[in-house]
Structures are given as C-alpha cells and as structure tokens.
Amino acid sequence: MTAVHPAGIPDELPEGPAARPRWAVAARHLWRNKLLLLAVIVLLAVVALAALAPLVAEYGPNAMRISRRLQAPSAAHFFGTDEFGRDIFSRVIHGGRISLAAGGLTVLVACAGGVLLGVLSGYFAALDGILVKVVDSMMAFPDILLAIALVAVLGPTLSNVVVALGIVYMPRVARVVRASTLVLRELPFVEAARALGVPTHRILRRHILRNLASPITVQGTFIFAYAILAEAGLSFLGVGVSSETPTWGTIINAGQQYARQAPWIMLFPGLAIVLSVFSLQIIGDALRDALDPKLQKEV
C-alpha cells in the first residue's frame, strides 16, 4: 500500500485510542477486584464439584446406611449424614448438578422469551402498547406465587419447574431489553441501515441484538441467582421436583424435621445456595460495570 492516498490525504491520520482486546480489559478488571476474583473462584469450585460429583463423592447420593444415621460432620462424612445415613456431601454436590442446571436452563428460557418480547415491543411501536401491558401484568404477581401456580398447572417435574421459573423471570428480561431497544432504535447507525434498505430482520439481528448482549448477560447472571433460590424455595415448599431427587431445595426440605438434632443437613445445602448466589450477584455487578463502555475507558 502506498503511503499517500488517491484522495490526496497524507498518511498521518491520527491513530485511534490504543486498542486493548476485550478479554485483556476483563482480565485486568478481575485482578484489580479481589472480591470478584474470589466470587469467580467460588463459583467455578461449586460448578466443578457438581460437574464431577460422581468422581468426587465417595458414597452415592442415595446410598443408605442406617447404622450411620444422623452423624455429625466428620472425616468420613464431611457434611454429616441424614436420617437414612445418606452422605450429605454427596447429596449436596449431586444436588448442585440439578440446582445449577435448573438455574442455567431457567436463564435460557427467560432470556429467549424476554428478548423476543422486549425486542418486538421496543422496535415495533404498534406492538408496544399491548406487549407492555402483558409484561406488566405478569410482573404484578409475586414471583414464587406465580411459579407455584404454574407448576401446579404443569405438574411437578424438573422441566416444568424450569419452564415456570423461565416464565416468571421473562418480564424482567423483557423490560430491560425493551428499554435498550427503544434507545438503540433511534441511533444513527440503525437509521443508516434503514437508509440503505437493509431488511428489518437483519437490522434486528445485527444492530439491535448485538448491542443487547451486555444488558442480557447482566440480567442473565442475576436471574441465574434468583432461579437457584426459587428452585430451592419451590422444592422446600414441596411443589418443585419430587423429594427423592436431591436438589439443594429438597435436601433442606427433608432436613427441617431434624433441624435440632442434625442442623448440618440444612446448613450445607444452604451454604451452597448462599455461596453460589453471592458469587453470581458479585459477577453480575462486575459484568454490568465492565460491559459499560463509558466505564471501560477508565480502567
């Protein structure tokens, strides 16, 4: 390439601000923020334990040994045992697989529905009036109550719990997505695409959805945390998955009868919930800051 252009402009155009790759910015963030680092480590540990549960656990989650019932935490049983002599550690990490999967799938359902509703409502003014009313009326119900009602209608299986919670959290995503879409729709780069005659579905995909990635990611982390809590809550109330399946909620539910004699049955799944939810909240907060381009420059 020649240094001088046909347009006669010398090649001394100012370089833009130094470009730093996105992952490098993220890594720096992580290192500066020790709390965030801790949250990421804790979450990764919880996920790893759950994923590798069959390899890590010495006992099966449902293996009963009545001779060892209601034992306090010890070297043999880190988290103690329950009334059937089942190992709580094994149950907690096996339960984590279901609780985390339910949380993750709930995020997918809530985001898929919420993004669809939000983008349609934000981009097409004609649909906005009706969709906003639908979303607002869904938000009028208390979360757990709506979830209970939906599970009662659909039946108490894990996939129905996920669908119910997905519907419950859908309006949160929809509102954030709608608000961002309303802003994006008016920006000149969207106007430029319209002026070029770019088909609407492509505008939605390239210009709207791509720029919604950060708000959706942030909402997703928070919903992940809420969903873990809500799944536990539903299981605790007995309307979630059946009590034979170990999830953090069902373990706590089963342990409440022995809360005085064997508090460890409730304590450890409870701790697992608290640690995961805390970590996710901290990560969600950090993502919100990191993905805000205005804050990014200061880092």
Add this chain to the structure above:
Amino acid sequence: MGPAAAGGPTAVPSRPADLLRVQGLRKHFPVGGGWGRPRVVVKAVEDVSFAVPRGHIVGLVGESGSGKTTVGRAILRLIEPTAGRVEFDGTDVAKLGAAALRRFRQRMQIIFQDPYSSLNPRMRVDEIIAEALTAQAPMPRAERRDRTERLLLRVGLRPEQMRRYPHEFSGGQRQRIGIARALAVEPDFIVADEAVSALDVSVQAQVLNLLQDLREDLGLTMLFIGHDLAVVEYLCDEIVVMYLGRVMEIGPSEELCAAPSHPYTRALLSAAPIPDPAAPRSRIVLKGDIPSPVEVPSGCVFRTRCPHSVAACATVVPPLVEVAPGRFSACIREDIR
C-alpha cells in the same frame, strides 16, 4: 394558514437539471395529549420548497430547531412527511410503497453528524461496509473485499484497518467510514446532515475537501445541512435559509452571502465569526429566542425577532418570491431588500 391554503404550495420554478425537487413539504409531530392535557402539534417543517440541480451541492442552513434536519430525514423517508412532494429524478419518493422505497434507497444516502453513534460499536469496519454492499442483494466475498478496499482508499483510510472496530478510530476517521458506507451503494444523491459539525476545525477541512473531491470525481449531488455559514458558503453552490420550519431565502452562495436579501439571513450572516479581529463588525443582535414550534407566530414566523417588522407582517405569510434571477426571499418589506 400558509400559501397552501391560499392555493397550492409555493413553487420554486423548476429547472430541467433538477435531480431533487421538494414541494410544499410539511412535517407535523403530534405531542402530548392524554390525561386531560391537550394534544398539540409541532410544525417542524411547514411548506418547504426547493430544488437541487444534478451535480450541485445545496446548503440548508438555520439555527437549531429550524427544521433543517427534519427536512433531510423526510426527503429520505426516514421519517414520513405529513404532506408535500419529494420528486427525485421524476419519481415522487413520498408516494413510494414499502418494497419500491427499499429499492429506491440505494439512490439516496445520508451522512450523519455524530461520528460516534452513527457506527455500530459491535461491527468491524469491513462488516459495516459489507452491510451496505449487500443490503439489497448478495455479493461474492472476493468482490466485497475488493470493493471495501477501494472504498476505504477512496475516503482516505488504509484498507488494512478494515478489520478494526469503530472505537479504534478518531472522530474524523469515523466520519470517513460513514462516508464510505454511504458511497458503497453508489448513490446519486447524499444528504450530509451536519456532517462536519462535530469535528475539530482542522479535521473539518479535511472532510470538506473529501466531499468536494467526491462531488467532482463521482458527480455527486448533495444536500449539505449545516449551521456554520462559512462552511456552507465554502462548499455549496446554492443556499436555502430556514427559520422555524419555513424557508426564508434561497440564492446562489456567493450572492446570498455577499448581499443577503432577507432580514433573517442578514442577522445570521452578521453572527458568523470573521477571521480578522480588525474587521469592522455590525452585528445584528436578534431579540429573544427562537419561538416554540408549537405556537408559531402568525403571518411571518420571523416577525417577533425581526428588526424591520411592521403591523402587516402579522397578517400575511410572506410568499417566497423571486427578487432577482435565481434569488428568492420570503419578506413583504420590499423596501429593505
């Protein structure tokens, strides 16, 4: 009501060379309403008529709120005009159906004021250009790449920069990317909406020179919307002066700037900075602010701030009349022309 009520919109005589002819363009925005508050209408653009000859650059000037940006958007049908004709190469753009309009869009493009929000931060430069190239029909990869390279060279950017994101460029460079995007579809006509207003003066000059070159090399026709009269006079062949949604004066750049006919144009020119501190200045300072477009003054919209207004100004909407060959002015005070 304006001359429309008195029998059709004001007509600027058409010349055979006109590529774009705007006639009686109106854009009203209904605002407010609901909860017992009255619904009011903002008349952003009211009976605007002008023409842009092929290969010329026409400047559209006026202060903020004069409706100049709305005119640009309405010509491209980025907003729907309330009334009026936008005749482009013989076709009334205002009447095109959705599919026809989409095909027609390739002939008219726009360059935006803000070099930041006019480029999608999540698309690389080559994606931005490729989107323009493939907006209406697919194009093979190799050809896309080749044309993107040529377009970037054309606007003074290095092709090897095309895999970068917009935030890696300066404001002037971003504006060049925006220009390349507009040129990608080989339009006949470009609306440059305050295209250099957000840039530093030195960068402004570079971009203005680029626009000049493009006009000469590609025979582009342009509507250049701006508020800096020095810039507009430098670039444009003809100037349309707007105030509060209406056209005040139209004329060839040099003549209009040397001897403005309308009192508003005079005030606007006297406010423009002269790069010579010793030059004598007789600044015409207007009273008050631009009135609200919700409650426009009766008769001549400028009368409330005009130093020459008389009682008759409140009763008649002054028609745009030819005061000299090729020069039009909307003022009833023939004595002060």
